[in-house]
Amino acid sequence: MTTWLLLPGAGGAGWYWHLVAERLRARGDVVVAPDLPADDPEAGIPRYVEVALEALGDRSDDVVVVGQSLGGPSAVEIARRVPVRRLVLVNAMIPAVGESPGEWWTASGHREAKEAAVRAAGRQDAGFDEAWEFLHDVPADVAAAGAEHQREQTDGPFVDGWSLPAWPDVPVTVVVGRDDRFFPADFQVRLARERAGVEPVVVPGGHLLALANPDGLVEALTSPDAGVAGSESAPPLAQ
Structure with a gap:
């Protein structure tokens, strides 16, 4: 029986995982999907990690930590700090050692990748468009239900100064959404x-x-x- 610690992205709504949680629980697994303090401007990655670990409690057997989007840096830090069987990053901000979430946007090349994807889609403006970038393939009833769960994402994780001290020594899986318009798939594959x-x-x-x-x-x-790092098909782990 696996324990899944599922971390949401911007807005911090654990509800984001509810459809996945239903399916994992149907397999007999345990799911922990905490809300993160996205609306607290004083809360950065260390606080997100504390909240997630408090929700996990004393569960320590066969833990897999999963981070979506902005949940990626917190998931990586959790995998560095506590024993987990596997780290999974889903459409995630994959951090580099010594790089803060605030630095990630430039250091990763996200802006250039997104602008190229916008041009390829025939759009003129690469500015933020929630409906086009996030909701284009989410069923309308699901998107409507999620509105009440979402909170405003503050700049806390981007200005608190946290950076990854070292990459965790655990197996890693990266899951990429083929149709992601916010983090284009080819950009994610490269990272x-x-x-x-x-x-x-x-x-x-x-x-x-x-x-x-x-x-x-x-x-x-x-x-x-x-996609587990260390398999024969995977390149050497980046330092």
Whole structure:
């Protein structure tokens, strides 16, 4: 029986994982999907990690920590601090050692990748468009239900000064949404190879993969060998 610690992205709503949680629990697994203090401007990655670990409690057997988008840095830090069987990053901000979340946007090349994807889609403006970037493949009823759970994301994680001290020594899986418009798939694939040393698993769906394609995501999460760093097909772990 696996214990899944599922960390949401911006807005900090544990509800984001509810469709995935239903499917994992149906397998007999335990799911912990905490709300993170996204609306607290004083809370950064260390506080997010504390909240997640408090929710996990004394569960220590067969733990897999999963980070979505902004949940990625917190998931990596948790895997560094406590014993977990596996780290999974889903459409995530994959950090580099010594790099803060605030620095990630420039250091990763995100802006250039997104602008190229916007141009390829025939759009003129690369400015933020929630509907186009996040909700294009989320069922309308699911998107409507999520509105009450979402909170405003403050700049806390981007200005608190936290950076990753060292990459955790655990197996890593990276899951990429093939249709992600916010973190384009080819951009994510490059980061997975360069930073996590792993060939990612590409799943149909956009940035909010747990809402758009929960079945595909669960299949990727529960596959024992998919994209795990250290496999014969994976490049050496990036330092």
